[in-house]
Amino acid sequence: MDDLWSEVASGETVLSKSPPLRQIAAVSVIIQVGGRRLVEARQLMANGSVRERNSPPAEKMLPGETPADAARRCLAEELGVDESRVTLDLARAKVATRRTESPSYPGLTTSYRLWTIPAEVSGLPAADFTTDEAFGDKHAAVSTHYWEWRRATGRIWRLWR
Numbered sequence: 001m002d003d004l005w006s007e008v009a010s011g012e013t014v015l016s017k018s019p020p021l022r023q024i025a026a027v028s029v030i031i032q033v034g035g036r037r038l039v040e041a042r043q044l045m046a047n048g049s050v051r052e053r054n055s056p057p058a059e060k061m062l063p064g065e066t067p068a069d070a071a072r073r074c075l076a077e078e079l080g081v082d083e084s085r086v087t088l089d090l091a092r093a094k095v096a097t098r099r100t101e102s103p104s105y106p107g108l109t110t111s112y113r114l115w116t117i118p119a120e121v122s123g124l125p126a127a128d129f130t131t132d133e134a135f136g137d138k139h140a141a142v143s144t145h146y147w148e149w150r151r152a153t154g155r156i157w158r159l160w161r
Helices: 002-010 067-079
Strands: 013-017 020-033 036-045 050-055 058-060 086-088 094-101 109-121 129-132 142-151
Touching (some): 002 013, 067 086
Parallel strands (some): 020 109
Antiparallel strands (some): 094 109, 129 142
């Protein structure tokens, strides 16, 4: 419940009460180089457990934030990438909405509005790599992100987990 309350307090989530519905707007950034896409394969949690992800860099949008602003913030927070190294392809951005049970909060229906934005990011490692959450944030639930370059397939990705 603390995590859900933090999402609501920060504006990442809106809750309605009748019926209960969690509403989230998020952005997913597709980075592709030479037929390979960047995927967050898994996360090492602060408690030592491992969470499988298999998804592109993604972030919940904050109130008043545009999809482009959220994409740039996502890359800065998740990959430590400065905005000057990012080129977003907003002409190819797509948005989709889906309503499903939340994997984070079983029993709570969630409406996801997900923007998918292709991007070019200069200076990323050519081999698989890791990043630390918020570069040392001692209160973060995730301590390490494991990034892998995977063969790109015809469809952009499995958008929903």
